[in-house]
Amino acid sequence: MYIIEKSLKLSENVYEIWVNAPHVTRNAKAGQFVIIRTDEKGERIPLTISCISGDLVRIIFMAVGKTTHALAAIPAGGSISDIAGPLGTPSEIKQYGTCVLVGGGVGIASTPVIAKALKEAGNRVIGILGARNANFLILEDEMAEICDELLIATDDGSKGHHGFAADLLKKKIDEEQVNAVWIIGPTIMMKVTSNATRDKGIKTFVSLNPIMVDGTGMCGSCRCVVGGKTKFACVDGPEFDAHEVDFDNLMQRQRYYMEHEKEALSTWQE
Ligand code: FES
Known part of the structure; x- marks a missing residue:
C-alpha cells in the first residue's frame, strides 16, 4: 500500500495528490509517468509525474471516469494499492538555447x-x-x-x-x-x-x-x-x-x- 500524504482540489474536477513512493522518486526523470491502481481489482491508470520532493511524487489529474473519481475521493492519510514507475522514456533534455x-x-x-x-x-x-x-x-x-x-x-x-x-x-x-x-x-x-x-x-x-x-x-x-x-x-x-x-x-x-x-x-x- 502507498500512502497519499497530501490531497488537494486545485480547480473544478482537478486534484493534486502526493504519494509516498521512494521506488518512483529515486529514479524518476522529467517526462515520465506512473500507473496507479486504487485497489487490487482496480483499473490501471497512467498519470504523469508532475513533481518530485524527497520520497513524494506529485500527481495532478482530472476526475473524469470511475477510477479518477475514486482516486479524488481518497483523503490525505489514505492509500492506494499500487504505483508502478517511473515508466516511459524521459524528455530529451539538453542545451537547446x-x-x-x-x-x-x-x-x-x-x-x-x-x-x-x-x-x-x-x-x-x-x-x-x-x-x-x-x-x-x-x-x-x-x-x-x-x-x-x-x-x-x-x-x-x-x-x-x-x-x-x-x-x-x-x-x-x-x-x-x-x-x-x-x-x-x-x-x-x-x-x-x-x-x-x-x-x-x-x-x-x-x-x-x-x-x-x-x-x-x-x-x-x-x-x-x-x-x-x-x-x-x-x-x-x-x-x-x-x-x-x-x-x-x-x-x-x-x-x-x-x-x-x-x-x-x-x-x-x-
Ligand atoms: Fe500496453 Fe503500452 S500500455 S503496450
Whole structure:
C-alpha cells in the first residue's frame, strides 16, 4: 500500500495528490509517468509525474471516469494499492538555447518538472499556460518561479491573452529565436498548436495520452502512428516529435471505450 500524504482540489474536477513512493522518486526523470491502481481489482491508470520532493511524487489529474473519481475521493492519510514507475522514456533534455513549454488545461501538470530540467541544462525557458478560464489555471506561481518568462492565455479572456496558447506561441516565435518547444495538453490542442512550429522547422515534442493497460510494451493498447510507423507510447514515448504524430488516428483510438467508461462511472456513482 502507498500512502497519499497530501490531497488537494486545485480547480473544478482537478486534484493534486502526493504519494509516498521512494521506488518512483529515486529514479524518476522529467517526462515520465506512473500507473496507479486504487485497489487490487482496480483499473490501471497512467498519470504523469508532475513533481518530485524527497520520497513524494506529485500527481495532478482530472476526475473524469470511475477510477479518477475514486482516486479524488481518497483523503490525505489514505492509500492506494499500487504505483508502478517511473515508466516511459524521459524528455530529451539538453542545451537547446531558448525553449518554450506550452501547457493546456490539466496538461499544465507535466510542465514544471520539464521546465526545471531544461533550466538546469542551461536553457532560457518560456512557459505558456492556457486554460478555459482563470479558474482552470493551475501551477501558475510555480511555473512563474521556474521560467524566465511566463505567458497566460484563457479562452474567455478572464486572465492574460484572450484566446489560445497557440496564438502566444506564434507571437513568441515571430519575436525571438526559439530552438525547441514542448506542447502538453488535450490531443486536439497539441495537434493545432504544433502547426505553429511546423513551417519553421522548430523541434517540437508532444506528450501523448493514449489508452494504456500494462505500460510496459506488452499489450499494444497504447499504439500510435509516428512517422508512418507504429509506436508504443508507454515505452517509445510518451513524448514524440509533434510533426510526425498522426493525431487523427490517436483521437479515434482514444474514443474506443467511451461508452464503457460512461457506464462504469454511472454504476460507481449509483
Ligand atoms: Fe500496453 Fe503500452 S500500455 S503496450
